[in-house]
Amino acid sequence: MTINLDDYIRKVPDFPKKGILFYDITSILCAPAAFRYCIHKMAEIYKNENIEAVAAIEARGFLFAAAFAYEMNIPVIPIRKKGKLPGVTLSKKYDLEYAQAEIEVHSADIPRGKRVLLTDDLIATGGTLNAARSLIIEGGAEVPSIFGVVGLPFLNYKKILDPTPVVTLIDYQSE
Numbered sequence: 342m343t344i345n346l347d348d349y350i351r352k353v354p355d356f357p358k359k360g361i362l363f364y365d366i367t368s369i370l371c372a373p374a375a376f377r378y379c380i381h382k383m384a385e386i387y388k389n390e391n392i393e394a395v396a397a398i399e400a401r402g403f404l405f406a407a408a409f410a411y412e413m414n415i416p417v418i419p420i421r422k423k424g425k426l427p428g429v430t431l432s433k434k435y436d437l438e439y440a441q442a443e444i445e446v447h448s449a450d451i452p453r454g455k456r457v458l459l460t461d462d463l464i465a466t467g468g469t470l471n472a473a474r475s476l477i478i479e480g481g482a483e484v485p486s487i488f489g490v491v492g493l494p495f496l497n498y499k500k501i502l503d504p505t506p507v508v509t510l511i512d513y514q515s516e
């Protein structure tokens with residue numbers, strides 16, 4: 342079955358605030374053929390890349406990463422907002438448009454010296470993934486690639502995520 346992923350991405354104007362076009366992936370999750378397409382594509386793209394674990398950002402990123410981890414038989418490492426993880430964590434603050442945010446990972450979850458694919462559902466500015474990449478590297482692993490189902494390249498995420506290669510399944514050119 343051929344899937345046009347665009348058909349499964351709900352576009353919601355002015356969410357969560359005026360002027361933002363929100364690309365909603367919950368409509369992929371509710372269509373098993375589209376969800377399976379995404380996971381099979383990820384598996385195909387990374388099958389020869391020796392990916393040894395997958396890390397993902399709370400919360401929508403978990404959904405794709407967990408299915409990918411199951412498919413590839415590799416660990417999945419959750420990266421969460423501050424205060425959610427009970428064990429010893431590494432944490433990283435980063436700037437949002439008008440505020441600061443902080444993400445954390447269990448340091449014991451990071452496989453030292455291994456190749457960790459970093460994922461999220463959608464890559465906008467790349468700020469969150471940039472902070473997440475720092476955490477994984479600080480924890481002693483490598484990040485050979487960053488994956489997002491959706492990319493918004495006009496927000497220049499490639500610049501901030503350089504030199505890590507970034508792969509997306511579908512890109513949009515406006516917000």
Ligand code: AMP
Nearest residue numbers: 362363364461463464465466467468469
């Ligand atoms: P960023 O750090 O700017 O790349 O984006 C942080 C998070 O915000 C990502 O995990 C996305 O899920 C979400 N996000 C940002 N912009 C949008 C958008 N236009 N539509 C849907 N999700 C978005």
